[in-house]
Amino acid sequence: MRLRPRANDTTKPKGQTMATNETASRPRGRLPEYRTIEEAVEIARSLAPKLRERVPQAEQLRRLPEENVNDLLAAGLIGLENPKRWGGPELNLDACIEVSAALAEGCSSTGWVYSLWSSHMWMIGQYPEHVQEMVFSDPDSLVSSVVNTVGAPERVDGGFRWTGRGFFSSGVDHCNWLIAALEVPAAEGEGKERRWMLIPRSDFEIVDDWYTVGLKGTGSKTIVLEDVFIPEERTVIWSELSEGRGYGARLHNSPLYCAAVDFTFSLPLSGPELGIARALLRAFEGRARARISGSSPRLAAEQTLHLTRYARAAAQIDAARALLLEDARRFCFMPASEATALDRAKCRRDVAFATQMCREACNSLFEAAGGSNIFESAEIQRLWRDANVAAAHHGLTWDINGNAYGRAVMDLPPLERFGL
Structure with a gap:
């Protein structure tokens, strides 16, 4: 040990x-x-x-x-x-x-x-x-992150100083490192640039504020920093990663590390929703089998009507997986320098669409599962809560990401400067 x-x-x-x-x-x-x-x-x-x-x-x-x-x-x-x-x-x-x-x-x-x-x-x-x-070099290394932050970092000799907060840092209690997405004064000229800063656990506090309706076990808590110095060497520039010009692209000479950060950060978020939907489908199937088995002919006929919901949900989940894996295998091997604005927007669209298909499948099954599933002890209602909380993530919602795709198709400038 x-x-x-x-x-x-x-x-x-x-x-x-x-x-x-x-x-x-x-x-x-x-x-x-x-x-x-x-x-x-x-x-x-x-x-x-x-x-x-x-x-x-x-x-x-x-x-x-x-x-x-x-x-x-x-x-x-x-x-x-x-x-x-x-x-x-x-x-x-x-x-x-x-x-x-x-x-x-x-x-x-x-x-x-x-x-x-x-x-x-x-x-x-x-x-x-x-x-x-x-x-x-440490096999125990675990890294959390915050994308939603407050507090403006100050550029100082050799790096940055930051007093601020970050929100929704999933799994942070177990981590020895944190990546914080921050806007900082640009190194050259006026304006701002987005940097991802690597911060050791000793430099931040954790606020115990994760009281939620779903995904209760993620511990996605708020972190607090007070006048913390972050050396420039522990920062990377978002735009360079988006364009495939980061250290990793040069050091590893690998398709994975030449891919755009837009893909590598959005696609993995979709996996949990897929698994939650599968688990709810399995739980629904178990209840349906138990209710149909040994029922009267009339009750059995009524239950079979609910199986159309099962069939649709299963198809939605399978379609979501196929879409996500197709994008993962395509964009993973696409150099960031070749990825167009439409490619990036399509990936965001597909991730959100697949996630929302899974959420809709979960909601449909919950509606058909019966009143006994409203109790906190019921597995189906817990999975239903988790599915809806996960699908509310900024990177997985349809309105934001569908809009981004529509604007890219119409050659309109993006409403957001950053993809996450």
Whole structure:
């Protein structure tokens, strides 16, 4: 067993409760040894029953149980996208989609957090080489993120200083690094530029504010920083990653690390919703079988009407998966320099459309499942809550991302400067 301490939170902003970080005894993670996606998915499926048993614990804790994190690390699933240079298999984006879906079939929150932790490893592969080595040399490394932030960083000699907050940092209680998306004064000339800053756990506090209706176990809490210095070497520029000009593209000479960040950050988010929908479909099927078996002819006939909902939901879920995997396999091998504005908008459109198809499938099945599923103990209502919360993410909503595609088709400028 390897002891990995976490920093204790001893200060808190007025009126806020800070999350407690316990010192955890954790088995040392291992480097991924998977050569194929199928191998990784098989392991993820083998973990799902254990994850399902711990769902009540995850909801009560409002974060992942330590056992779930240990299982992911021990299985080597976190680093499927890790560069070969650092011992990773460098699997493509479809691996993250398929594995996060398999995990989410057992525990929605674990699938969600995993999809982010895994995609963040791709981002680490875009930092300067010595920064990559610092993170990848520790098999226990876990990286959270914040995209929605407040507080303007100040450019200072050698880097930046930031006092501010970030919101919805999924899985942050277990992480030793944080990536924060921030607008900063441009290095040259006037204006702003978007940078992704890598911050160690010792430099931020966690606010215990994750009280939600769904995805309760993700622990997507607020983080607080007070006058923290972030050296320039621990930052990367969004526009360079979007154009395939990051350190990773030059260092790894790999299609995955030459792909645009627009693709590598949006596609993995869709996997958990796919898994949640599959789990709800399975639960609905089990209830339908039980009610039809041994029923009177009249009741059996009534129940078969609900099976049309089952058939439609199954088709929606299958179609969503096919669309996502097609995009993952296409855009993963497309150099960022060749990706057009329409390509990027299409990816956003497809991710949102597939997610909303899964959400609609879950809602339809919940409506047909019967009144007994309104109780908090019912699996179907929990999955229904999780599906709707996941689908509310900015990168997965239809109105925002559908609009982006429509504007790209009509050659109109985007309404948003950044894709996430």
